[in-house]
Amino acid sequence: MDYISTILVKNGLIVAFLAVGIIIYFSHWFSNSILKNKIPGTAMAIFIGLILSYIGGKITGGNKGIADIKQFTGFELMGGHMFRDFAIVSTAIGVNFAIIKKTGLAGFVAVTIGVFIPFFTGAAIAVFMGYHDAISITTIGAGACSFIVGPVTGTAIGASSDVLAISIASGVVKSIVVTICTPLVAKYIGLNNPQTAMIYGGLMGTTSGTAAGLAATDPKLVPYGAMTATFHTGWGCLLCPSVLYIFIKFIFP
Template sequence: MLQSLYDLVDKYHLVAAFAVIGLTMYLAYWISERFTRGKLHGSAIAIMLGLALAYAGGKITGGADGLADITLFSGLGLMGGGMLRDLAIIATAYGVRFDEVREAGVRGVMALFAGVVVSFVAGGLVAVGFGYTDPVAITTIGAGAVTYIVGPVTGATLGASSEVIALSIAAGLVKSILTMIATPLAARWIGLDNPRSAMIFGGMIGTTSGVAAGLAATDARLVPYGAMTATFYTGLGILLAPTVLFLVVRGLV
Protein backbone atom coordinates (compact mmCIF):
# COMPACT_ATOMS: atom_id res chain seq x y z
CA MET A 1 0.00 0.00 0.00
CA LEU A 2 2.69 2.46 1.08
CA GLN A 3 4.93 1.23 -1.70
CA SER A 4 2.27 1.85 -4.35
CA LEU A 5 1.69 5.36 -3.01
CA TYR A 6 5.42 5.94 -3.17
CA ASP A 7 5.53 4.68 -6.77
CA LEU A 8 2.62 6.93 -7.68
CA VAL A 9 4.32 10.05 -6.32
CA ASP A 10 7.51 9.06 -8.10
CA LYS A 11 5.69 8.53 -11.40
CA TYR A 12 3.69 11.77 -11.26
CA HIS A 13 6.53 13.77 -9.77
CA LEU A 14 5.70 17.17 -11.27
CA VAL A 15 2.07 17.00 -10.16
CA ALA A 16 3.21 15.90 -6.71
CA ALA A 17 5.56 18.88 -6.62
CA PHE A 18 2.65 21.25 -7.33
CA ALA A 19 0.85 19.80 -4.31
CA VAL A 20 3.94 19.96 -2.08
CA ILE A 21 4.68 23.58 -3.02
CA GLY A 22 1.02 24.52 -2.58
CA LEU A 23 1.12 23.15 0.95
CA THR A 24 4.42 24.92 1.63
CA MET A 25 2.94 28.21 0.44
CA TYR A 26 -0.12 27.75 2.62
CA LEU A 27 2.04 27.02 5.64
CA ALA A 28 4.32 29.99 4.90
CA TYR A 29 1.44 32.45 4.54
CA TRP A 30 -0.10 31.09 7.72
CA ILE A 31 3.19 31.64 9.60
CA SER A 32 3.49 35.11 8.09
CA GLU A 33 -0.02 36.05 9.17
CA ARG A 34 0.05 34.39 12.57
CA PHE A 35 3.54 35.17 13.84
CA THR A 36 4.70 38.27 11.97
CA ARG A 37 1.29 39.85 11.27
CA GLY A 38 2.21 39.98 7.61
CA LYS A 39 5.38 41.99 8.25
CA LEU A 40 7.55 39.29 6.74
CA HIS A 41 6.06 38.29 3.38
CA GLY A 42 4.62 34.81 3.07
CA SER A 43 6.73 34.36 -0.04
CA ALA A 44 9.91 35.25 1.90
CA ILE A 45 9.04 32.63 4.50
CA ALA A 46 8.22 30.09 1.78
CA ILE A 47 11.63 30.65 0.18
CA MET A 48 13.40 30.26 3.53
CA LEU A 49 11.43 27.07 4.18
CA GLY A 50 12.48 25.87 0.73
CA LEU A 51 16.14 26.60 1.45
CA ALA A 52 15.96 24.83 4.81
CA LEU A 53 14.40 21.79 3.14
CA ALA A 54 17.07 21.96 0.43
CA TYR A 55 19.76 21.89 3.11
CA ALA A 56 18.15 18.87 4.74
CA GLY A 57 17.81 17.14 1.36
CA GLY A 58 21.44 17.80 0.49
CA LYS A 59 22.62 16.51 3.85
CA ILE A 60 20.54 13.34 3.59
CA THR A 61 21.38 12.40 0.00
CA GLY A 62 24.70 14.14 -0.55
CA GLY A 63 23.38 15.26 -3.95
CA ALA A 64 23.53 18.66 -5.58
CA ASP A 65 19.82 19.42 -5.99
CA GLY A 66 18.63 19.86 -2.43
CA LEU A 67 15.26 18.33 -1.65
CA ALA A 68 14.81 17.35 -5.31
CA ASP A 69 17.39 14.59 -4.82
CA ILE A 70 14.97 12.73 -2.58
CA THR A 71 13.00 10.53 -4.98
CA LEU A 72 9.70 11.47 -3.38
CA PHE A 73 10.35 15.15 -4.21
CA SER A 74 12.11 14.80 -7.56
CA GLY A 75 9.40 16.87 -9.29
CA LEU A 76 10.72 19.96 -7.51
CA GLY A 77 13.76 19.78 -9.76
CA LEU A 78 11.60 20.14 -12.87
CA MET A 79 9.22 22.68 -11.36
CA GLY A 80 12.04 24.85 -10.01
CA GLY A 81 14.46 24.14 -12.85
CA GLY A 82 15.71 26.62 -15.41
CA MET A 83 13.04 25.95 -18.05
CA LEU A 84 9.88 26.72 -16.07
CA ARG A 85 11.65 29.38 -14.02
CA ASP A 86 12.61 31.32 -17.14
CA LEU A 87 9.12 30.87 -18.63
CA ALA A 88 7.58 32.31 -15.47
CA ILE A 89 10.10 35.16 -15.31
CA ILE A 90 9.29 36.12 -18.90
CA ALA A 91 5.56 35.96 -18.12
CA THR A 92 6.07 38.56 -15.36
CA ALA A 93 7.03 41.05 -18.08
CA TYR A 94 3.42 41.11 -19.25
CA GLY A 95 1.98 44.51 -18.35
CA VAL A 96 5.36 46.20 -17.87
CA ARG A 97 5.57 49.60 -19.51
CA PHE A 98 8.54 49.90 -21.81
CA ASP A 99 9.02 53.56 -20.83
CA GLU A 100 9.95 52.48 -17.33
CA VAL A 101 12.52 50.03 -18.64
CA ARG A 102 14.02 52.63 -20.97
CA GLU A 103 14.11 55.28 -18.26
CA ALA A 104 16.30 53.13 -16.02
CA GLY A 105 18.13 51.51 -18.93
CA VAL A 106 21.40 53.46 -18.83
CA ARG A 107 21.75 53.19 -15.05
CA GLY A 108 20.88 49.51 -15.29
CA VAL A 109 23.69 48.91 -17.79
CA MET A 110 26.12 50.88 -15.62
CA ALA A 111 25.05 48.84 -12.61
CA LEU A 112 25.64 45.64 -14.62
CA PHE A 113 29.30 46.44 -15.28
CA ALA A 114 29.80 47.79 -11.74
CA GLY A 115 28.07 44.74 -10.29
CA VAL A 116 30.35 42.26 -12.06
CA VAL A 117 33.48 44.21 -11.10
CA VAL A 118 32.44 44.79 -7.46
CA SER A 119 31.58 41.11 -6.87
CA PHE A 120 34.77 40.03 -8.63
CA VAL A 121 36.91 42.36 -6.50
CA ALA A 122 35.13 41.21 -3.32
CA GLY A 123 35.85 37.56 -4.10
CA GLY A 124 39.40 38.30 -5.25
CA LEU A 125 40.23 40.28 -2.11
CA VAL A 126 38.96 37.50 0.13
CA ALA A 127 41.10 35.01 -1.82
CA VAL A 128 44.18 37.23 -1.39
CA GLY A 129 43.32 37.65 2.31
CA PHE A 130 43.36 33.88 2.72
CA GLY A 131 46.83 33.69 1.23
CA TYR A 132 46.17 32.84 -2.43
CA THR A 133 48.90 34.31 -4.64
CA ASP A 134 48.28 32.49 -7.94
CA PRO A 135 46.43 34.89 -10.30
CA VAL A 136 44.46 31.99 -11.79
CA ALA A 137 43.13 31.00 -8.36
CA ILE A 138 42.38 34.59 -7.37
CA THR A 139 40.54 35.22 -10.66
CA THR A 140 38.54 31.99 -10.37
CA ILE A 141 37.40 32.68 -6.82
CA GLY A 142 36.60 36.28 -7.77
CA ALA A 143 34.58 34.97 -10.71
CA GLY A 144 32.76 32.61 -8.35
CA ALA A 145 31.64 35.60 -6.32
CA VAL A 146 30.10 36.94 -9.55
CA THR A 147 27.90 33.87 -10.02
CA TYR A 148 28.30 30.15 -9.48
CA ILE A 149 28.32 29.72 -13.25
CA VAL A 150 30.95 32.36 -14.02
CA GLY A 151 33.32 30.78 -11.47
CA PRO A 152 33.65 27.30 -12.97
CA VAL A 153 33.57 28.57 -16.57
CA THR A 154 36.42 30.98 -15.79
CA GLY A 155 38.29 28.33 -13.84
CA ALA A 156 38.01 25.86 -16.71
CA THR A 157 39.19 28.47 -19.24
CA LEU A 158 42.21 29.46 -17.15
CA GLY A 159 43.03 25.92 -16.03
CA ALA A 160 42.39 26.32 -12.30
CA SER A 161 42.61 23.33 -9.96
CA SER A 162 39.41 21.45 -9.19
CA GLU A 163 39.66 22.53 -5.54
CA VAL A 164 39.65 26.18 -6.50
CA ILE A 165 36.77 25.61 -8.94
CA ALA A 166 34.74 23.89 -6.20
CA LEU A 167 35.49 26.86 -3.94
CA SER A 168 34.31 29.31 -6.60
CA ILE A 169 31.03 27.40 -7.01
CA ALA A 170 30.51 27.46 -3.24
CA ALA A 171 31.15 31.22 -3.15
CA GLY A 172 28.56 31.77 -5.89
CA LEU A 173 26.03 29.56 -4.09
CA VAL A 174 26.54 31.51 -0.87
CA LYS A 175 25.93 34.73 -2.79
CA SER A 176 22.78 33.39 -4.44
CA ILE A 177 21.27 31.97 -1.26
CA LEU A 178 22.17 34.99 0.87
CA THR A 179 20.56 37.24 -1.74
CA MET A 180 17.30 35.30 -1.40
CA ILE A 181 17.29 35.84 2.36
CA ALA A 182 18.86 39.30 2.69
CA THR A 183 16.98 41.15 -0.07
CA PRO A 184 13.58 41.44 1.68
CA LEU A 185 15.36 42.43 4.90
CA ALA A 186 17.55 45.08 3.26
CA ALA A 187 14.94 46.40 0.80
CA ARG A 188 13.92 49.37 2.96
CA TRP A 189 17.46 50.60 3.51
CA ILE A 190 18.51 50.45 -0.11
CA GLY A 191 15.29 51.98 -1.45
CA LEU A 192 14.29 48.84 -3.32
CA ASP A 193 10.67 49.81 -3.89
CA ASN A 194 10.42 51.05 -7.47
CA PRO A 195 11.17 49.79 -10.99
CA ARG A 196 14.34 51.85 -11.32
CA SER A 197 16.04 50.62 -8.16
CA ALA A 198 14.88 47.09 -9.03
CA MET A 199 16.68 47.26 -12.39
CA ILE A 200 19.81 48.55 -10.66
CA PHE A 201 19.50 45.84 -8.03
CA GLY A 202 19.30 43.21 -10.80
CA GLY A 203 22.45 44.62 -12.36
CA MET A 204 24.40 44.93 -9.11
CA ILE A 205 23.65 41.46 -7.75
CA GLY A 206 22.97 39.60 -10.99
CA THR A 207 22.84 36.01 -9.82
CA THR A 208 19.57 35.02 -11.53
CA SER A 209 18.11 32.67 -8.94
CA GLY A 210 19.08 34.99 -6.08
CA VAL A 211 17.57 38.04 -7.78
CA ALA A 212 14.45 36.12 -8.82
CA ALA A 213 13.77 34.84 -5.32
CA GLY A 214 14.95 37.98 -3.50
CA LEU A 215 12.55 40.19 -5.44
CA ALA A 216 9.72 37.69 -5.16
CA ALA A 217 10.15 37.84 -1.39
CA THR A 218 10.25 41.64 -1.42
CA ASP A 219 7.59 42.73 -3.90
CA ALA A 220 6.57 40.55 -6.83
CA ARG A 221 5.78 43.64 -8.94
CA LEU A 222 9.49 44.42 -9.09
CA VAL A 223 10.47 41.01 -10.47
CA PRO A 224 10.40 41.82 -14.22
CA TYR A 225 12.62 44.88 -13.80
CA GLY A 226 15.29 43.16 -11.74
CA ALA A 227 15.19 40.01 -13.83
CA MET A 228 15.65 41.96 -17.05
CA THR A 229 19.09 43.29 -16.11
CA ALA A 230 20.15 40.22 -14.14
CA THR A 231 19.71 38.06 -17.22
CA PHE A 232 22.72 39.78 -18.83
CA TYR A 233 24.91 39.44 -15.75
CA THR A 234 26.24 35.90 -16.04
CA GLY A 235 27.04 36.36 -19.74
CA LEU A 236 28.86 39.60 -19.02
CA GLY A 237 30.77 37.92 -16.19
CA ILE A 238 31.86 35.08 -18.48
CA LEU A 239 32.94 37.69 -21.01
CA LEU A 240 34.95 39.83 -18.56
CA ALA A 241 36.34 37.51 -15.87
CA PRO A 242 38.69 35.26 -17.87
CA THR A 243 39.81 38.11 -20.14
CA VAL A 244 40.04 41.72 -18.94
CA LEU A 245 39.70 41.01 -15.24
CA PHE A 246 42.24 38.17 -15.37
CA LEU A 247 44.76 40.44 -17.10
CA VAL A 248 44.24 43.09 -14.41
CA VAL A 249 44.76 40.53 -11.64
CA ARG A 250 47.89 39.18 -13.32
CA GLY A 251 49.20 42.73 -13.66
CA LEU A 252 48.62 43.46 -9.99
CA VAL A 253 49.84 40.25 -8.37
Protein backbone atom coordinates (compact mmCIF):
# COMPACT_ATOMS: atom_id res chain seq x y z
CA MET A 1 0.00 0.00 0.00
CA ASP A 2 2.90 2.35 0.72
CA TYR A 3 4.25 1.68 -2.78
CA ILE A 4 0.88 2.48 -4.36
CA SER A 5 0.56 5.62 -2.25
CA THR A 6 4.03 6.75 -3.37
CA ILE A 7 3.10 6.25 -7.03
CA LEU A 8 -0.10 8.29 -6.58
CA VAL A 9 1.79 11.13 -4.92
CA LYS A 10 4.57 11.23 -7.53
CA ASN A 11 2.09 11.21 -10.42
CA GLY A 12 -0.42 13.61 -8.87
CA LEU A 13 -1.52 15.40 -12.04
CA ILE A 14 -2.01 12.15 -13.96
CA VAL A 15 -4.05 10.76 -11.06
CA ALA A 16 -6.18 13.93 -11.08
CA PHE A 17 -6.91 13.63 -14.81
CA LEU A 18 -7.69 9.93 -14.41
CA ALA A 19 -10.05 10.59 -11.49
CA VAL A 20 -11.86 13.36 -13.38
CA GLY A 21 -12.16 11.10 -16.43
CA ILE A 22 -13.74 8.35 -14.34
CA ILE A 23 -16.14 10.81 -12.70
CA ILE A 24 -17.20 12.27 -16.06
CA TYR A 25 -17.64 8.81 -17.61
CA PHE A 26 -19.78 7.66 -14.68
CA SER A 27 -21.79 10.90 -14.66
CA HIS A 28 -22.66 10.70 -18.36
CA TRP A 29 -23.46 6.99 -18.09
CA PHE A 30 -25.76 7.63 -15.13
CA SER A 31 -27.38 10.60 -16.89
CA ASN A 32 -28.01 8.68 -20.12
CA SER A 33 -28.97 5.29 -18.68
CA ILE A 34 -30.75 6.14 -15.44
CA LEU A 35 -31.96 9.73 -15.71
CA LYS A 36 -32.69 9.67 -19.47
CA ASN A 37 -30.73 12.94 -19.92
CA LYS A 38 -33.09 14.91 -17.68
CA ILE A 39 -30.02 16.17 -15.80
CA PRO A 40 -26.85 16.73 -17.88
CA GLY A 41 -23.94 14.47 -17.06
CA THR A 42 -21.69 17.52 -16.75
CA ALA A 43 -23.88 18.93 -13.99
CA MET A 44 -23.66 15.64 -12.14
CA ALA A 45 -19.88 15.61 -12.50
CA ILE A 46 -19.65 19.11 -10.99
CA PHE A 47 -21.90 18.05 -8.11
CA ILE A 48 -19.78 14.95 -7.44
CA GLY A 49 -16.66 17.13 -7.50
CA LEU A 50 -18.16 19.45 -4.88
CA ILE A 51 -19.02 16.49 -2.65
CA LEU A 52 -15.48 15.09 -2.93
CA SER A 53 -14.04 18.51 -2.17
CA TYR A 54 -16.18 18.74 0.95
CA ILE A 55 -15.17 15.23 2.05
CA GLY A 56 -11.49 16.03 1.50
CA GLY A 57 -11.74 19.18 3.59
CA LYS A 58 -13.62 17.37 6.36
CA ILE A 59 -11.13 14.51 6.56
CA THR A 60 -8.00 16.66 6.63
CA GLY A 61 -9.31 19.90 8.09
CA GLY A 62 -7.59 21.77 5.27
CA ASN A 63 -8.84 24.40 2.84
CA LYS A 64 -7.97 22.88 -0.54
CA GLY A 65 -10.69 20.25 -0.69
CA ILE A 66 -9.71 16.87 -2.11
CA ALA A 67 -6.21 18.24 -2.83
CA ASP A 68 -5.49 18.21 0.91
CA ILE A 69 -5.27 14.40 0.72
CA LYS A 70 -1.67 13.74 -0.28
CA GLN A 71 -2.58 11.06 -2.85
CA PHE A 72 -4.69 13.63 -4.70
CA THR A 73 -2.46 16.70 -4.52
CA GLY A 74 -2.52 16.85 -8.33
CA PHE A 75 -5.97 18.41 -8.13
CA GLU A 76 -4.39 21.59 -6.79
CA LEU A 77 -2.51 22.07 -10.08
CA MET A 78 -5.33 20.77 -12.27
CA GLY A 79 -7.85 23.07 -10.62
CA GLY A 80 -5.50 26.04 -10.45
CA HIS A 81 -5.44 29.27 -12.42
CA MET A 82 -3.20 27.97 -15.22
CA PHE A 83 -5.44 25.12 -16.38
CA ARG A 84 -8.58 27.18 -15.78
CA ASP A 85 -7.35 30.01 -17.99
CA PHE A 86 -6.14 27.55 -20.61
CA ALA A 87 -9.57 25.90 -20.69
CA ILE A 88 -11.29 29.26 -21.09
CA VAL A 89 -8.99 30.43 -23.88
CA SER A 90 -9.28 27.08 -25.69
CA THR A 91 -13.03 27.56 -26.07
CA ALA A 92 -12.29 30.13 -28.78
CA ILE A 93 -11.11 27.35 -31.12
CA GLY A 94 -13.65 26.77 -33.85
CA VAL A 95 -15.35 30.15 -33.55
CA ASN A 96 -16.49 31.82 -36.76
CA PHE A 97 -15.68 35.52 -36.33
CA ALA A 98 -18.09 36.51 -39.10
CA ILE A 99 -20.90 35.28 -36.85
CA ILE A 100 -19.46 37.20 -33.90
CA LYS A 101 -19.57 40.42 -35.94
CA LYS A 102 -23.22 39.80 -36.76
CA THR A 103 -24.07 39.59 -33.07
CA GLY A 104 -22.36 42.94 -32.45
CA LEU A 105 -24.40 45.35 -30.33
CA ALA A 106 -26.80 42.67 -29.10
CA GLY A 107 -23.89 40.73 -27.65
CA PHE A 108 -22.49 43.80 -25.90
CA VAL A 109 -25.88 44.69 -24.43
CA ALA A 110 -26.33 41.09 -23.27
CA VAL A 111 -22.94 41.10 -21.51
CA THR A 112 -23.70 44.42 -19.78
CA ILE A 113 -27.16 43.34 -18.65
CA GLY A 114 -25.67 40.01 -17.60
CA VAL A 115 -23.37 41.84 -15.18
CA PHE A 116 -25.83 44.40 -13.77
CA ILE A 117 -28.83 42.15 -13.06
CA PRO A 118 -27.01 39.43 -11.06
CA PHE A 119 -24.85 42.04 -9.31
CA PHE A 120 -27.80 43.99 -7.95
CA THR A 121 -29.69 40.78 -7.18
CA GLY A 122 -26.71 39.51 -5.17
CA ALA A 123 -26.32 42.92 -3.51
CA ALA A 124 -29.97 42.86 -2.45
CA ILE A 125 -29.53 39.36 -1.00
CA ALA A 126 -26.43 40.57 0.88
CA VAL A 127 -28.44 43.38 2.48
CA PHE A 128 -31.19 40.88 3.35
CA MET A 129 -28.52 38.69 4.98
CA GLY A 130 -27.58 41.57 7.26
CA TYR A 131 -24.56 43.06 5.47
CA HIS A 132 -24.65 46.86 5.38
CA ASP A 133 -21.12 47.81 4.41
CA ALA A 134 -20.24 48.61 0.81
CA ILE A 135 -17.32 46.15 0.63
CA SER A 136 -19.35 43.10 1.65
CA ILE A 137 -22.37 44.04 -0.45
CA THR A 138 -20.23 44.64 -3.53
CA THR A 139 -18.27 41.41 -3.09
CA ILE A 140 -21.37 39.24 -2.67
CA GLY A 141 -23.04 41.00 -5.59
CA ALA A 142 -19.95 40.34 -7.72
CA GLY A 143 -20.05 36.69 -6.68
CA ALA A 144 -23.55 36.47 -8.13
CA CYS A 145 -21.98 37.40 -11.48
CA SER A 146 -19.55 34.47 -11.27
CA PHE A 147 -17.28 32.70 -8.82
CA ILE A 148 -14.31 34.41 -10.50
CA VAL A 149 -15.65 37.97 -10.41
CA GLY A 150 -16.52 37.65 -6.71
CA PRO A 151 -13.06 36.91 -5.29
CA VAL A 152 -11.34 39.22 -7.77
CA THR A 153 -13.58 42.08 -6.63
CA GLY A 154 -13.36 41.18 -2.96
CA THR A 155 -9.57 41.02 -3.04
CA ALA A 156 -9.37 44.37 -4.82
CA ILE A 157 -11.55 46.23 -2.30
CA GLY A 158 -10.41 44.41 0.85
CA ALA A 159 -13.27 42.03 1.71
CA SER A 160 -12.95 39.59 4.61
CA SER A 161 -12.39 35.87 4.03
CA ASP A 162 -15.92 34.88 5.07
CA VAL A 163 -17.44 37.33 2.59
CA LEU A 164 -15.12 36.03 -0.13
CA ALA A 165 -16.30 32.50 0.66
CA ILE A 166 -19.94 33.56 0.32
CA SER A 167 -19.23 35.23 -3.02
CA ILE A 168 -17.53 32.10 -4.35
CA ALA A 169 -20.35 29.88 -3.08
CA SER A 170 -23.00 32.01 -4.79
CA GLY A 171 -21.07 31.83 -8.05
CA VAL A 172 -20.74 28.04 -7.81
CA VAL A 173 -24.48 27.68 -7.18
CA LYS A 174 -25.18 29.86 -10.21
CA SER A 175 -22.84 27.74 -12.33
CA ILE A 176 -24.63 24.52 -11.35
CA VAL A 177 -28.08 26.04 -11.94
CA VAL A 178 -27.08 27.30 -15.40
CA THR A 179 -25.57 23.90 -16.25
CA ILE A 180 -28.73 22.02 -15.32
CA CYS A 181 -31.30 24.48 -16.68
CA THR A 182 -29.71 25.33 -20.05
CA PRO A 183 -30.69 22.13 -21.92
CA LEU A 184 -34.12 22.19 -20.26
CA VAL A 185 -35.02 25.68 -21.50
CA ALA A 186 -33.07 25.69 -24.78
CA LYS A 187 -35.94 24.80 -27.10
CA TYR A 188 -38.24 27.35 -25.46
CA ILE A 189 -35.87 30.30 -25.92
CA GLY A 190 -34.55 29.42 -29.38
CA LEU A 191 -31.11 28.43 -28.13
CA ASN A 192 -30.18 26.55 -31.29
CA ASN A 193 -27.79 28.81 -33.23
CA PRO A 194 -24.49 30.66 -32.63
CA GLN A 195 -26.07 34.11 -32.33
CA THR A 196 -28.48 33.13 -29.54
CA ALA A 197 -25.70 31.12 -27.88
CA MET A 198 -23.54 34.25 -27.73
CA ILE A 199 -26.36 36.34 -26.30
CA TYR A 200 -27.15 33.60 -23.80
CA GLY A 201 -23.51 33.35 -22.73
CA GLY A 202 -23.37 37.11 -22.25
CA LEU A 203 -26.51 37.12 -20.12
CA MET A 204 -25.59 34.11 -18.00
CA GLY A 205 -21.86 34.66 -17.60
CA THR A 206 -20.32 31.81 -15.56
CA THR A 207 -18.16 30.34 -18.33
CA SER A 208 -18.07 26.88 -16.79
CA GLY A 209 -21.85 26.68 -16.34
CA THR A 210 -22.61 28.09 -19.80
CA ALA A 211 -20.11 25.79 -21.52
CA ALA A 212 -21.40 22.72 -19.68
CA GLY A 213 -25.04 23.59 -20.34
CA LEU A 214 -24.44 24.25 -24.03
CA ALA A 215 -22.42 21.03 -24.31
CA ALA A 216 -25.50 19.15 -23.11
CA THR A 217 -27.65 21.14 -25.57
CA ASP A 218 -25.48 21.20 -28.70
CA PRO A 219 -21.66 20.94 -28.53
CA LYS A 220 -21.32 23.16 -31.61
CA LEU A 221 -22.68 26.11 -29.62
CA VAL A 222 -20.12 25.86 -26.82
CA PRO A 223 -17.38 28.11 -28.32
CA TYR A 224 -19.84 30.94 -28.98
CA GLY A 225 -21.54 30.92 -25.60
CA ALA A 226 -18.26 30.43 -23.75
CA MET A 227 -16.65 33.34 -25.56
CA THR A 228 -19.25 35.94 -24.50
CA ALA A 229 -19.40 34.34 -21.04
CA THR A 230 -15.66 34.99 -20.81
CA PHE A 231 -16.22 38.61 -21.89
CA HIS A 232 -18.87 38.76 -19.16
CA THR A 233 -16.25 37.68 -16.60
CA GLY A 234 -13.78 40.31 -17.77
CA TRP A 235 -16.42 43.03 -17.87
CA GLY A 236 -17.55 42.07 -14.37
CA CYS A 237 -13.97 42.14 -13.04
CA LEU A 238 -13.67 45.65 -14.48
CA LEU A 239 -17.01 47.12 -13.37
CA CYS A 240 -17.63 45.53 -9.97
CA PRO A 241 -14.59 46.80 -8.03
CA SER A 242 -14.77 50.23 -9.65
CA VAL A 243 -18.03 51.78 -10.92
CA LEU A 244 -20.42 49.46 -9.09
CA TYR A 245 -18.42 49.62 -5.85
CA ILE A 246 -18.52 53.43 -5.95
CA PHE A 247 -22.28 53.29 -6.56
CA ILE A 248 -22.87 50.92 -3.63
CA LYS A 249 -20.58 53.01 -1.41
CA PHE A 250 -22.68 56.06 -2.25
CA ILE A 251 -25.81 54.26 -1.03
CA PHE A 252 -24.12 52.59 1.97
CA PRO A 253 -21.43 55.09 3.06
